[in-house]
Amino acid sequence: MTPGDPILFVNNVTKRFGGLVAVNNVSFEVREHEVMGLIGPNGSGKSTTMNMISGALKATSGSITLKGHDLTRAKTFENARFGVSRTFQLVRILPELSVLENVIAGAVFGHKRRWGAEAEAFAAGLLERVGLAERITAPVGSLTYIDQKRLELARALAGEPSVLLLDEWLAGLNPSELKVGIDLVASLRQEGRTIILVEHVMDAIRSLCDRCLVINSGTKIAEGTPDAVLSDPDVIRAYLGEG
Template identity: 65%
Template sequence: MSVPLLSIERARKTFGGLVAVNDVSFEVGQGELLGLIGPNGSGKTTMLNLISGALSPTSGSIRLSGQPIGGLPVHRISRIGVARTFQLVRVLPSMSAVENVVAGAVFGHNRLWGGEARSLAYELLERVGLKGREEQPVTAMTYIDQKRIELARALAGNPHVLLLDEWLAGLNPSELRIGIELISEISAQGRTIIMVEHVMDAIRSLCGRCVVMSSGVKIADGTSAHVLADPEVVRAYLGDDDA
């Protein structure tokens, strides 16, 4: 029996008396594009923080290719092969676009240096639509372009698992179409992706499977079509009066 690439078993995170993630379990297979969805405050970003090492689980286990990673420092989990983007973009403001992406190559799973890292950074910036702007300071770029830089930086480490936290949020219709196409291309190349997203058109077109959280609990796990039609999921999003 093959080991799933990522395995979360009864993960729990408490902040004092608040249970943000309540004994959640799911697995992600190699090359899968999983949608992690749910209403605001359901624990989705907290779950990504547990996987990436930004937070340590209160209890439960998180394994990558069978190796325990739950509770390890962020830099170690990054080296092992998990990279992410953030709900609120986090670029390195004193650096240029290419320097931001080089940082991902240096500190990520592949540990590239020098000319090799810089060459990869140029390639990835072209891939995300920033060709010709590699040397610009990130502070001179729009929020959307900073999102592109953050994605390129995450990819520069060649991670086993890519975590996208509402990467499509705030895009206009044409940018959204381009963004969906870009994520689709990354997925088609075999990259394993977990995406937290509120844009349901993106979830329907990109994700074969969804895990749904509500109030810290997993309430559904299955194909996107089945999950999005589940009355309990509809109720979690819309409330009892509208379900």
């Protein structure tokens, strides 16, 4: 789907931890139906940026808005209700809930809300969507790593978010799983979802992203199509060092 109008605005956002500036005056926009990659070397501020959008961290200055809702000072749960959903860098499954309940958890309290039989049916549909239809009655503890990642994705989709944050969702998958994972994200893109993904897998970035933002040491150093930014001398220098 072709990207529409911008819905997420990140304006001059800075995050300080004590004396350390983790994110320095970063601005960008994300358009509806767009898949945007957020890339950069380790420790560059990608996850901090994601955490500020999801509300897990509060920006020191600047502002973040989504479809007119101010996310900057809102509580994490409010950001979820405004339409932000996410997966976590280290996968977080709810161990004492069933597979189906894990997905329903995302559908009850967030952006679009469902409950009862409607929520169950919707969650079952999402499990099928991410390829877990056969695991619906499996104990949560028996899920493989990629299945846990799928389950987390289904939970994130269950609130029908306006913007979906995938924080290294493909990390840790083996080559055959990686292909399955990339295809799954690609199919979400086909559906017209708005996604920000933090990723180190370059193949995934090239094939999935409409646009990329590169940050290094907390500062935005490039923005554009994947091919353009990945051949940008500043970006290459950031990844390979000053040498």
